[in-house]
Amino acid sequence: MRPSGGMVGQKRRGSIMNWWWHGGTKEARINQELGRTSSTRGGSNDELVDCSADGTSRWRGTSSSGNGSRSSQGRSNPPPIRYREGQFDYYPAVLCDCRRKAARWISWSEDNPSRRYLTCARARDGGCTFWSWYEPETTPYLRQVLNDLHNVVRGLKEEKSILRASLVSARAQIDELTAVHNGDVADWTRKLKEKDDLACELRARVVQLEEGRKLLLLIVAGLASLIIMQNPESIVY
Incomplete structure (x- = not known):
């Protein structure tokens, strides 16, 4: 009871x-x-x-x-x-x-x-x-020793928590910087590719103009030969 x-x-x-x-x-x-x-x-x-x-x-x-x-x-x-x-x-x-x-x-x-x-x-x-x-x-002595040890352990745990938080913050900053760097690299790569494409296009244009110039020279030479053949007395010796 x-x-x-x-x-x-x-x-x-x-x-x-x-x-x-x-x-x-x-x-x-x-x-x-x-x-x-x-x-x-x-x-x-x-x-x-x-x-x-x-x-x-x-x-x-x-x-x-x-x-x-x-x-x-x-x-x-x-x-x-x-x-x-x-x-x-x-x-x-x-x-x-x-x-x-x-x-x-x-x-x-x-x-x-x-x-x-x-x-x-x-x-x-x-x-x-x-x-x-x-x-x-x-005993009072052991009680004080235990309290001191507990305080040390608590202090170390607090420092560990602070270090972990700092590590997490540092990792976040590194990830952010890495993302920015990767974005910059991608932008640079895209611009470089655009310049390469433009250079290739210009080279093709130069080749095309060179072939046109050669063709034009052949036409001029042919016309000149035709004129000479038709008027041989026009040739000045």
């Missing part, structure tokens, strides 16, 4: 604890049970990124409102490191309050970097409110 209020800790297999809560923020409830105080920023707890094997993520922001209500934000942000395991690839299985195997996610918050936790696989589709850390909290 589902309890009507508060959160009841339940022992599960190994050292994993399953928690049931009503109202308030989930992380604040877990922090109370672990004997530590959750850090808040601007009245909100750390946002947890749910990362699955396909590299997608879901950010959850839980606000600490006075009436104990909770809200979630659905903005997406890629995790710094790709999750190499599926959300159900762990053993022994931990059952949520729906009696189904709980899904395992990764927190990318600054207070819990790379720390895994469990939720109901159908929490956003009518499932239960089960939520629990999968492993204990790390």
